Amino acid sequence: MKAVVYSRTGGPEVLEFVNRELPAVEAGEVRVRIAVSGVNPTDWKSRSGAAGGSGAAVEVDPEQVPNQDGAGVVDAIGLGVTRFAVGDRVWLRDSAFQRPTGTAAEYTVLPDHLVNPLPDGVSFDVGASLGIPALTAHRALTARESGPARLSPGSLVGTTVLVTGGAGAVGHAAIQLAVWAGATVITTVSSARKADLAAAAGAHHIVNYRSEDVVARVKEIAPRGVEIVVEVNPLANIADDIAVITRGGTVAIYVADEPDEIPVPARASMVKNVRLQFVLTYTTSEVEKANAVAAVTAAAAAGALEVDDDHGLPLTRFTLAETAAAHEAVEGGAVGKVLIDVAGL
Incomplete structure (x- = not known):
């Protein structure tokens, strides 16, 4: 699969566009084929080392796939997962928080509690804009x-x-x-x-x-x-x-x-x-997070969280190979939402 990774913190130049093996799915996990990855300030700050650190370059092991937010389609499910079936449309949260499995890749594998149903009629663009x-x-x-x-x-x-x-x-x-x-x-x-x-x-x-x-x-x-x-x-x-x-x-x-x-x-x-x-x-509590996920999903289903110029959030788009440029755009204060088109789903 195609993915973007970094093995040390620093500027956008540390991001590499690479080929990697398709990740395996363990019990309790869901593999998602990413359609759209969303970029937030937290993503470039984590990549740069500015989030929670001194900002000095440090080695990252295992290598990190950036970006917390995304949306796509369930590709495989692990043993014990009952909330999803292959082909379900989903949105993701906290994908790269204390784990190397961000959404700047064609596929990511996450614990099923970080995967949320994307209601019918809600676009992948909206799904990738929900998390943070x-x-x-x-x-x-x-x-x-x-x-x-x-x-x-x-x-x-x-x-x-x-x-x-x-x-x-x-x-x-x-x-x-x-x-x-x-x-x-x-x-x-x-x-x-x-x-x-x-x-x-x-x-x-x-x-x-x-x-x-x-x-x-x-x-x-x-x-x-x-x-x-x-x-x-x-x-x-x-x-x-x-x-x-x-x-x-x-x-x-x-x-x-x-x-x-x-x-x-x-x-x-x-x-x-x-x-x-x-x-x-x-780091909100599990109850607070569950309430937020439920409400946000319901609001999206009701059409209340639409994105684009007509709804007050202009979209700037990049390809997966252009993830470094997407990070630069967010760091530079791009107005609206920066999205990365990963797969044409």
Whole structure:
């Protein structure tokens, strides 16, 4: 099979396009023929050594196939697997987290609990865009102590959500899931183009933080404050978040970039009994992950998590042999979602 691998951390140049043997399937495992692989910031950070390390080049053994997210068709099942049959359409999560079996390959083998049914009518493009962004967004939207543990239609009715960076992949998924669940959604963007994308995703109110006073505008829209903030740049925004959140509200933080330290307005946060909830989808509890997978799959089946320009998430496509260029695009801040076409299924 064709695959992309790296045996040491570093820049995109460490990625090699190679031939490898078709991986065997053990008990409890599923082999999937990958149609589309999704690229996220976590993928290039892991490849570079920046995620959880010093950034210095280190040897990787066994060699690593990158990319956490993907979608495709079940090719083989191991002993004891009853959830799937050969030919089932599926989406994958956490494929390369603490295992070498990412989705930048024609086939990957995973424990069956990391493989999820892809509903009829949901494209492989959507399936490959669900894992990191949508599961992160779901946890952020359910982090409020008095809120639902699993999103569903109507579960956020009466709730106002502020999504910062609504044109990014996590922000886009947060807008879509919050709207699907019945929330009123405010989002911040940095340009007219990104405002158009956020509107296409379904945001009800859009604030350009470069030309508007975010706190004043959000308070005008939600005088009693917002219940949930989905925050991807807390270093820049935490003071504004605390200013606009309601008493007992939650700021759910997904840190996309460095630096790591965040100065928090402690007194203002105490007065409002604010919860700061940091989110990393890999290490959420099994219950939280199961709720997220179930809700995200249901939302996708309902057509609530579509991707492309018309739905607010432009797609940039590469071939499997161009995986290094795909990583470069994400690292360079490509707007929208970067996908790798692996097999024509």
